[in-house]
């Protein structure tokens with residue numbers, strides 16, 4: 413397919429890996445965090461880590477929307493779906509995410525809740541229009557990539573004057589999460605992830621542009637290279653980061669120029685600003701409560717806000733204590749370091765959200781990476 | 797969740813919608829978020845919405861930069877198509 417195949421050329425990947433091996437200085441460590449689950453997935457799927465020299469280490473970041481959603485919000489969604497008048501519309505990724513007490517949306521549906529998997533937020537509006545007797549709630553999650561779609565769905569419901577449509581909004585923002593990863597000074601030494609640079613989000617950046625990262629790069633002195641999700645994109649971004657580190661630069665660079673501009677998608681930004689406003693604080697799995705890190709519906713659109721329509725009061729809920737998703741999301745632990753990995757926890761029986769989404773670090777490592785562990789870390793990591 | 801794929805716009809439809817072909821199946825997508833979409837443009841499709849238009853010139857430039865990263869000095873030899 414055009415714009416895909418040409419960025420998957422294995423021969424070129426090996427040549428770029430040789431350049432990386434040449435330029436990555438011996439005796440120096442390059443700890444690079446890929447923020448996005450999409451990059452985590454690409455790294456595992458294409459075996460990119462095997463093409464990197466030992467001094468270049470990739471650390472997985474928290475950019476998987478399904479993974480960072482705290483258990484309490486899934487519990488809320490299940491409680492909503494169990495109401496007899498409610499039809500809950502959700503993206504398929506959320507169906508198997510573990511909630512409290514071993515519950516999930518799939519089991520809730522089997523128990524009689526009216527839960528429908530949809531491809532697009534638009535579909536939820538169409539369900540509401542077709543079934544006026546039902547209270548249709550769209551379970552909205554995602555970073556800035558997915559938020560404009562929710563904004564347009566709300567606008568459409570407004571135009572159609574639908575009284576039976578609402579949104580359970582869980583949209584979160586990328587820059588505050590990057591800040592939380594970099595802002596480590598107040599943490600005990602063992603909990604600090606010290607990264608040398610970031611592979612910046614691909615599709616999030618099509619919406620917000622590259623400029624929001626400038627303040628972060630400057631404040632924390634870390635380079636950011638926004639990169640596409642194809643394997644050659646990731647390889648090139650890694651090389652660009654190594655060059656920045658070598659030269660002592662801490663700039664925001666854009667590898668994904670075919671899709672991302674400095675200012676981003678202004679229409680999408682306008683739509684989001686029209687419908688949503690910042691929450692004071694929002695709970696993230698792994699990162700805890702982060703100020704000004706998530707969105708809720710503005711008062712003007714309150715009638716479409718499921719949290720207000722159904723008076724959802726947050727009930728604190730704890731993660732499965734054995735699941736290390738929290739540490740995995742902050743880059744403190746690798747999936748295979750979790751005791752449950754591959755034994756109790758697998759994509760068929762996920763114990764934590766990181767094993768559910770294909771972009772989750774545990775799921776990516778299970779699907780593509782676990783065979784590398786047997787060879788022994790480091791052994792196959794040769795350049796060309 | 798953040799999956800988005802490049803797809804060619806086959807036809808423009810009313811209400812800021814467009815027709816694309818996905819895995820041999822014809823589909824309607826929203827182009828409300830992207831200005832001046834034309835037939836033949838490639839857009840990034842995410843959960844039913846075009847997020848942005850792919851820039852063919854920048855796509856070509858990326859490939860040139862990748863070849864340059866692979867074999868420093870190569871693009872000049874090839875006469876850099878851009």
Ligand code: SF4
Pocket residue numbers: 734735736737738740747750751752753754757758762763764765766767774
């Ligand atoms: S392997 Fe399973 S239990 Fe362990 S951190 Fe990953 S998702 Fe959680």
